[in-house]
Amino acid sequence: MINSTTDIIVNGLDLKRIWAVLDSIKADDKGDIANPGYRATVEWDSGFHSTTHTTDGQVVLSDEPKRYGGEEMGATPEDLLLAAVGACLVNTYIAALSAARIHVESLRMNVSGRVNFRTAFGLEAGTPGYENIKIVVDIQTDAPEEKVIALMEKVFPTAPIPDTIMRPVPIDVEIVHHAEATATHAS
Numbered sequence: 642m643i644n645s646t647t648d649i650i651v652n653g654l655d656l657k658r659i660w661a662v663l664d665s666i667k668a669d670d671k672g673d674i675a676n677p678g679y680r681a682t683v684e685w686d687s688g689f690h691s692t693t694h695t696t697d698g699q700v701v702l703s704d705e706p707k708r709y710g711g712e713e714m715g716a717t718p719e720d721l722l723l724a725a726v727g728a729c730l731v732n733t734y735i736a737a738l739s740a741a742r743i744h745v746e747s748l749r750m751n752v753s754g755r756v757n758f759r760t761a762f763g764l765e766a767g768t769p770g771y772e773n774i775k776i777v778v779d780i781q782t783d784a785p786e787e788k789v790i791a792l793m794e795k796v797f798p799t800a801p802i803p804d805t806i807m808r809p810v811p812i813d814v815e816i817v818h819h820a821e822a823t824a825t826h827a828s
Contacts, residue, residue: 651739659736690714709758719756719771722806726774727752729802737796738782743789746781774806 649656666675683693689705690712703718705711716724727750738745754771761769782789798804 651742652735652745654735654739656739659740688712719754722771723752723754723774725802726750726776726806729800730776730778730797733796733800734778734780734793737792738784738789741784741788741792743782743784743792746783747779748781749779751777751779 647657662674665672669675679696681693681695683691683703685691688711689703689709691703693701693703695701701721702715703721704713704715705717706713711717730750731748735745735748752774754774756771757767757769759765760767778793780789780793
C-alpha cells in the first residue's frame with residue numbers, strides 16, 4: 642500500500658527504499674548489500690536442455706533451437722546473455738531516471754548480436770562469442786531528450802552486466818569428475 646505522505650514512488654520504485662539500500666551500502670562497504678554474491682546452479686537435463694536455479698530461487702530453462710539439434714524447451718544461452726545485458730540496463734536506467742524524478746512512460750531495450758558458430762563448432766579458428774552487441778533504447782519520458790540522454794550516458798558505465806562483458810573477467814573452471822559406478826556381482 643502506498644502512503645502518499647511518506648512514500649515517494651517514481652516509475653514504480655519506492656525511492657525511500659532505494660535510498661535505504663544506498664545508506665546500507667555506504668555503512669558497510671564489504672557487506673552482502675554492497676558486495677553481494679550470486680550463484681547459479683545449472684544442471685544438464687537431456688540433449689541441449691538444462692535447468693538453472695539462481696541465487697534467489699528462480700528457475701531458468703535453457704535449450705537450443707531445433708535447427709541446432711535442440712528441442713526449443715528454453716531460451717538459448719546466447720539469448721540469456723542478451724537478456725541479462727538488457728535487463729541490467731533497464732534497471733540501471735530506471736533507477737537513475739527515477740532518482741532524477743523523471744517519469745518514464747515506456748522503456749524498451751532491443752539487444753542483438755551475431756555469434757560465430759563456425760568457430761564454436763570447431764570449423765575455423767577465431768572467437769566463438771558475440772562479434773558485437775548492439776543495443777537500441779526506445780524511451781518515452783516527461784523530460785527533455787537532452788537531459789534523459791545525458792543521464793543515461795552517465796550511468797551506463799555503472800551497469801554491472803555490460804561492464805562484466807566489456808572487460809576481461811577471469812573465469813575459473815574447476816572440473817570434478819566422477820567415474821561411472823560399476824555394478825558388482827557376487828560370485
